[in-house]
Amino acid sequence: MAGTADTEVIRLELTARIVFILIVAGLLGFFVWLTRALTAYQPLKVGPSPAVFVERDLARRRTPRKLGWNWWAFFLGPIWFIAEGLWVHAIILLVLIGLSGGILLPFTMLYAGAKANETLEDFRLAKHSYY
Numbered sequence: 001m002a003g004t005a006d007t008e009v010i011r012l013e014l015t016a017r018i019v020f021i022l023i024v025a026g027l028l029g030f031f032v033w034l035t036r037a038l039t040a041y042q043p044l045k046v047g048p049s050p051a052v053f054v055e056r057d058l059a060r061r062r063t064p065r066k067l068g069w070n071w072w073a074f075f076l077g078p079i080w081f082i083a084e085g086l087w088v089h090a091i092i093l094l095v096l097i098g099l100s101g102g103i104l105l106p107f108t109m110l111y112a113g114a115k116a117n118e119t120l121e122d123f124r125l126a127k128h129s130y131y
Contacts, residue, residue, distance in 0.1 A: 068114075068116075068117040069113055069117075070113055070117050071113065072116075074110075075109075076112075077097075077109055077112045078093045078094045078097075080116065081119075084123075085123070086119060086123055089119060093108045093111075093112065096108055
């Protein structure tokens, strides 16, 4: 009986060492790949200065402001998204509120208030896009 327990312990130690070696080899391979990828990365340079190109899209419209505040979306939440035709966002917010039992309601209100203008502008741009 004692011999069987000893062989089991030896097997477990051997398995743990093999798994540890595989993890270390995987991490080493990942970091080698990451350093090679980062050294080969060249930033994209378009136009006289990248800031000028980023401010406008291909339709020559200004890009929407990030994190603007919308009080109507803050107070109405998913109802505002439905009224504006953003059904997917409204459904996601309703599912989050429903599954959490209302605990995530303040967070969904903050998200709706902060991201509503940007989401609506992106939706309007995408409606007139070929992509």
